[in-house]
Amino acid sequence: TGSHTETEPEIDFATVQGKTITLTADRSYTITGLSNTNPAGLLEITHDDNTPSFSGVTELESMIDKSGVYYLRFTRNPSGTIIQTNQGGGAGVVQGLESDVIISSEILAINTTPQVIKTAPVAGILDTPISAWVYLNYKVAYATNTTLQLISGSTVIGTCDCLAETTSGWYPFVLSGTPEANAALSISALTGDPITGTGEVVVKVNYIVYDSTGFTFPSITYSINYDFLTSQAWAVGTMPDGWATLIGTQDGVNTLIDEVAGGMRFKSSDDFDIVNYGDGVGEVDIVVSTTYNYELIIDSVTSGGVILYGLDSNSGVLSTPGTHTGTIETGSWNFLKIRRSSPADLVIRSIKLWV
Structure with a gap:
């Protein structure tokens, strides 16, 4: 027993x-x-x-x-x-799977005549794809306009560059964008119709359904939402938009702050901080005496680490690659400070701050 x-x-x-x-x-x-x-x-x-x-x-x-x-x-x-x-509204939440076979003749005209995968639901219902795949039964590779699009109503919400492939198999859609309420899901091709090729495809779309009048996902308003890799390219000897040095001197040849493949390289053997005053592109002001959530992504670390500072608290030393989350308190400060923890050399990918 x-x-x-x-x-x-x-x-x-x-x-x-x-x-x-x-x-x-x-x-x-x-x-x-x-x-x-x-x-x-x-x-x-x-x-x-x-x-x-x-x-x-x-x-x-x-x-x-x-x-x-x-x-x-x-x-x-x-x-x-x-x-x-x-759940508000009457429709509730369900999950569905649609599958459709598109033959060669339909593929050769798929931009002119998109193929409907799922017809439009009743008013107020939102079909939201969470994954979508194409199985290509390869015979002769298609040429020109070989990227398929997943469309909600008239909005492109996914792409799959698969028609030029020469191997039969499953190929995923890259999903993006916001689906339309009360809209059909269809497949088209980017730019125009393919001009040659044979072989049918099977499209599978996994989706959730909910009443768009009765439920909305909560949104977050970021005080800082800065990706050092994509937000802005800054000139040698200057700082990213909305950021400034607080302690230490940048020497004009960018040996303290540098734009690299993984984001912003933050390196110093001296006392050196950078500060965001809330005036970056798309940012809002940071409020005094407020507790903020943070998310800092470190791309790589050669040595040392960084610390996120509010006046009344800090993150502690962050010294490993990956995503770091927590809270800090601003006190009388209206800015966020990033300080090197010791002689440091690391690459910061992005920083987010929100209440």
Whole structure:
């Protein structure tokens, strides 16, 4: 004989914001995968008079039964607490998969006549693809205009450059953009029709559906949202837009701050800080006596580390590549300061600051 402890099953929103589960008995679940950059998850629970509970969720609403289905949303606040609220609207949240075969003759005219993968839902319903793939059954490679587009209504939300491939297989869409409410999902080609080629394709689109009038994902307003790799190219001997030196002297040949492949190289053997005064492109002012969340991504480290400073607190030494998160307090300062922790040489990719 023996005993065992059954762990609570996880509902992980790390990669998919919409989840569907069937409840066959009263169960307790742990919510995982939510973060400051992925703050919301949608859950549909089909059940037969069974009730779930959620550990680690600080606020719970009484669940509303809609014909044997609970529609719930979970939201992670920047402080790290998770709350559960009921899904507004009548449609709730479901997850679907559409598959369609497009033959050679349709591909050769696919820009002129896009192929509908999923027809438009009823008014107010938003189909949001979370992954999409093309299976190419290669026969003769297509030429010219070989990038397929996934379109929501009239908005391009994904691309897949696959028609010129010479190997049969699955090729993923790169998804971007915001889908339109009450819009069909269709496949077209970038710029124009392919001119030659044979071989059919299979398109699969995995998507979630929710009532766009009853639910919106929470948004974050950043006081600093600066990617040193892409936000701005700055001249040798100067600083990135919105940043200035506070201690130490930049020597005109950029030996302290440098623009490199991974972002901003921050290197110094002397006392040296840089400061953001909230006047960078697209930034808002930093407020005194406020607690801010931060996300700092370090691309690489040769030596030393950096510290993010508010007047009343700091991040501690950050000295490993990867994403660092936490909070700092500004006190009477209206700026963020980045200081080298010791003689340092490292590359900072990006910095975000928000309440």
